[in-house]
Amino acid sequence: MYSFLNSTHSLNTRLNLFVASVKKLYPEIIGIAVTRIDEHDNLYSVYRSPDYGDNFPTFISSISQSPRLNKIRASLEPSIIDNMLSHQSSVKQIHLRLLQSNCISSMACPIYSNDIFIGVLFINAKVKDFFSEKINYFTTFSILISLLIADNFNNKKSFHSIVKTVLLLSHHRDPETQNHLKRVAEYSRLIGLYLAKKGKCNGDFVDSVYHFSDMHDIGKSLIPEDILYSTKIYTDEERAVMNQHPELGCQLLSNILTTFKYDNNQELDIILNIIRHHHERYDGNGYPYKLKGTDIPLEARIVTVADVIDALLSHRPYKQPWSIDDVELYLINGSGTLFDPLCIDAILYSLDKITLIQKRYPDVIEETAPL
Template identity: 55%
Template sequence: MELKISDNLTLKQKLDHLNTLIQDWYPDYVGFAIAMLDNDNNLYSVYRSQGYGVKFPDFIEAIHKSSRLSTLRETRSPDIIDDMTCHLPSIKHIHQTLIRKSCLSSMATPIYNKNDEFVGIMFINARIPYFFRQNLNFFNTISLIASLFINDDLNVKRSFHNIIKTILLISHHKDPETQNHLKRVAEYSRLIALYLGKRKLCNGHFIDAVYHYADMHDIGKYMIPDEILFSTNIYTPEERQIMNEHPELGYQLILKTLKQWGGITDDNLKIILNIIRHHHERFDGDGFPLKLKGEDIPLEARIVTVADVTDALLSHRPYKKPWPLSDVIKYLQEGSGKQFDPLCVEAITKNMAKASQIQNQYPDHLTDNAIKSTG
């Protein structure tokens, strides 16, 4: 079997193909998993081959608490456990599970991005002891290939994101303050998604995608006439109706852009378009544009809805001062199950201290013509 990878495959499809190739060559190989690093030095799973087992944790908290993982990060070299049975009885629960599955040796390799920054770890398991000592060069190559796939996926996201950022920068020339609003919404969205990821409600790829694409949610606003978009007066019913068209306008704009660009995979495309089109839906079904209800609203949109409103409440606007944290929490909780997904509300309210840190890290630079409808 040859390694033939098409550019239009998703990251999962590429890694699945790589996993199948290894299985064909090495019967004692079990599978591999890949975890990426978040801002708090924790690892979250972005891929797990079918043979690796469902017991691999979706979230590994605080990498610095694990001597193995911190050493791996510092040495930049593979870390190999030749025989897991030698670690009993102090061995961790995850390794005990692997031993029961006849996975007796393990190899972990660091993943770096194009800027030589540590971004994750690849874990590989085998059924026999000392497997990786005997096949080290091959599996070093495999980890390099997997790293290239990971980096390629990141680069595609960043390339498309840079295109959209250019559009946003041009659109925001009258409103520089909004740039930090978008950055904060992305950070809050990742905060919420990570919380849900810990509860196995989404995977690492989803978390990454939501973070990269959350700040595109309002791109349709910049197809709204300036006299409405930048108005500081209360909207008339007619003006509000025009403003409420921005999710559908943004959806159509990005759909056309993506068709012309052609560099984004279907799974990313779906997340981007769902965020743009559905971030004003309400959990009770009274939102727009499609009046979706509950879990019929895509999870990515439910996350961005809470992140967007949270930032609007915490931020200064020409027509209001920032709300105290206690009032923001109260508002979100009162809207839980009505305007907002209860789990997303739980996620942000339990992490409000981190949300406050994000707010301070990316402060507003106010102008007199800030968009009143942000949020």
């Protein structure tokens, strides 16, 4: 009954066990869905019970358009729909999909960590008035689920903080600023969410790529400074040393993981794939393994595009930022050779959001004060 509390299980396994135990008590329950919120006010599902099939939406655009969800975010209080058949929703399409899974009543609860709203838990049942009659039980149920989610969220943040320390050390004189890493994470999530809409991945994958994309260049901390910070064109020997940073990064991260006993294998694979393969090219002419096309892990293909976009749009000691039009043309010309065409489609679809992210996380260019 309480095996869902076993922290050695993955979050999805723990949630599956929890839902199964509750369905034994209340077979009217269809299941739950856990969503996270992104920087653009959108919800995306990071977990949903198997019984939903494909009917629970992967992506809910702009919760501000839903009075119910917007109220939950503002109040941090649950919301109950007793009969979805008679509920007038501003997001009718979503409710129609849920009705196809026989969801008649619904309870939506805020998920928050340290009083910060991070998503919504949805619980659905096959009969009307189900949650109103059992409000105390399912309020407790939602709190336990939220604790599992928040615990996973905080564990991920704690691990991230450990690696961030290494990143800060490796970037203390690097022209690629911390806001560069933040922008790469945001661009990666934009691409991931677009691919999720196309059925190429799920929200849990998108969330992991978002959290771990900024680790892609961690191996640079082991590159000699005279090479890492050089503004000159590399010699062949220097380029060969620099090209070792993906493998060096994997070795460094593996040592960190061993020290801190981080054992989420699914996330570990994503992290290591991002670090090892973010310099592969779609046509097979990248490094270190010359992987081609979809042999390159999707997470690496996503981060490759996100990293290149930000490098082109950013000021560097050796270059001025490109215009968004020039970057767009470069991406189009590189689609299918340098980059995964689907990832390029995702960015072209979201160019307006690229500009917003740039403005939200600008680089601070340090100027030398006059003598």
